[in-house]
Amino acid sequence: MRALAGLCLIACLAPLRGQDLASLPPYRPAAPVTGQIGIWGDDGMKTVVGYWEEGFRRFHPQARFAVTLKGSSTGMAGVYSGVADLALLGREIEPVETMAFAWIFRYPPGRIEVANGSVGAAGKSPAVAVYLHRDNPLGRLTLAQLDAAFGCEHRRGAAKARTWGDLGLGGDWALRPIHLYGYDVETGRGAFIRRVVLRGSRKWDWDLLTEFSGPDADRQIVAALARDRFGIAVASPAAATTEVKAVGLAEGPAGPYSTPTRADLIGRTYPLGRVVAAYVNRAPGRPLDPKVAEFLRYILSREGQEDVMRERDYLPLSAATAAEQVLRLN
Secondary structure, eight states, X not given: OHHHHHHHHHXXXXXXXXXXXXXXXXXXXXXXXXXXXXXXXXXXXHHHHHHHHHHHHHHOTTEEEEEEOSOHHHHHHHHHTTSOSEEEESSOOOHHHHHHHHHHHSSOOEEEEEEEOOSSOTTSOOOOEEEEETTOOOOEEEHHHHHHHHBSSOTTSOOOOOBGGGGTOOGGGTTOBOEEEEEOTTSHHHHHHXXXXXXXXXXXXTTTEEEEOSTTHHHHHHHHHHTOTTEEEEEOGGGOOTTEEEOEEESSTTOOOBOSXXXXXXXXXXXXXXXXXXXXXXXXXXXXXXXXXXHHHHHTSHHHHHHHHHHSSSBOOOHHHHHHXXXXXX
């Protein structure tokens, strides 16, 4: 059974390895690493961090790791208190976390992207899909249209959308009011929608929005949409049913429109994908701690991104994105 599982894993990963990782440079140690590397942060990254530790120690057997993964909300405290060398966050850093770090050091933390979030695995930075009822004739939306429906400030420039006619539908749909379904706006995923779709606005259209929270939120959101032909919902790609459809999404009307597939999340063409980043203490104009820099170079190498793929839920960086992060690291 173990051999069969291994063959299945290889079969699943081989197409993506050839497409996304072949042009990544292999890891080449710059200098031997000794001493301890402290890692705090996202508990969903436990398996990936274990693979990174195992792979890094093949090149640096004297390196040691102290890993404390109790959630993204704990990661930055480890860095600004000096007990961790890097924080892994499965979400964007919160302003209060940046402020706490800057209050101590008088400069912001450094940020290096290390992986893409999952397609829809719970607790592993899943992407967000935009759903319509299966009867809805629309097949795609822009972020400006979502902002027009969900928000009140409309920082993306579109006028308020209260009916389906405002989003371009005619006939019997034109005067039908839009109903909104999504996450509790105070949750991490609610904050993600606010940051990306509403461009940071906290003024949601409360009259139209029904919020859901808790571990069953995705199923409840999609179930509510399935009962409402005139709704728009945001939920996990894993929550899809035959009663609803995920629509193509784009930054603007020129496209490209995409859905949260593995390829589009790795290629960063889908606008509601998420990222895992490492935050470090790096003073402006000064190099990063050599052992931390060396570990991050391993993560951004072909071997480090293959470790991400071994975990099967998180997605690796594309070669282009990894190269951008190496430049940022250097």
